[in-house]
Amino acid sequence: MKTYRIDGAAVGSKADLFTEIGRAVNGDGGYFGSNFDALADCLRGGFGTPENGKFRFVLTDYKHVKTALGQEDWSTLLTVFTSESVDLWLAA
Template identity: 70%
Template sequence: MKTYRIDGSRIGSAADFYTEVGRAVNGDGGYFGSNLDALADCLRGGFGTPEEGGFRFVLAPYQGPRAAIGEPVWSTLLRVFVDNGVDLWLKN
């Protein structure tokens, strides 16, 4: 299974989260968008992720990004992963 690693130490805002997802999927300077709709598109496959599925994301560390993003937006981000059937592993 393909695993994309998101560097949580680089996340201080929701915009940073999207930037780091883009970097994890498409390399330095990678870009797929900067909102929840773009994230959902990425998680459905394409835009750098396999269209046939079989991938996951690991966010480490996750506690700083969670605090920086704020609970309402954080909960919504998690829901987007769940709704699209993509695992997001949260590690310290």
Template identity: 50%
Template sequence: MTTYVLDGGRIGTLDDFWTLMGEAVNGPGGYFGRNLDSFVDCLRGGFGTPDDAGFVIEWRDHDLSRRALGHPETARHLEGVLARCHPTNRARVAEELAQARRGQGPTLFGILTEIIENRAPGTLRLR
């Protein structure tokens, strides 16, 4: 089974996560999603991961990433989402943003790990 390693010490922002995940799976400059929806698509297969034997995502120093992708980075991300989301979604996104600013609600780290665990069960190894 192929193992893709993420160096959590190099993840300071969500953009860092996208870059490092792409490089882990597809080499320098590689792509493996640049937003939550495309990340889900990539986990379904066909974007560099082995189709037959499965794979493992080993997230080393994940505690550093957990802090970096905490509520402040989640709020920063949601500010961008709010600026471009459909008007029917604005109230929900604004509430999520308000929660993140208060240090409440889900964080990007939690969202990413949940996506991995739900879309590719058994593939996440936190170290």
């Protein structure tokens, strides 16, 4: 199964989160999008992720990301992954 690693230590804002997701999925400087709708599209497959849905994400330093995003955006992030049935593993 394909695993994408999001470097949570590099996330200081919501914009940074989307930059890091773009890097994880499409390589350094990879464009991803800049909102949760773009994330949902990516998680459905075909925007850098496999269309067969056989992939997962690992978010490192997740407590840092949770603080950087704030409770509302953190909850939205988790909801998007859950809604699209994509595993998001939270790593310290």
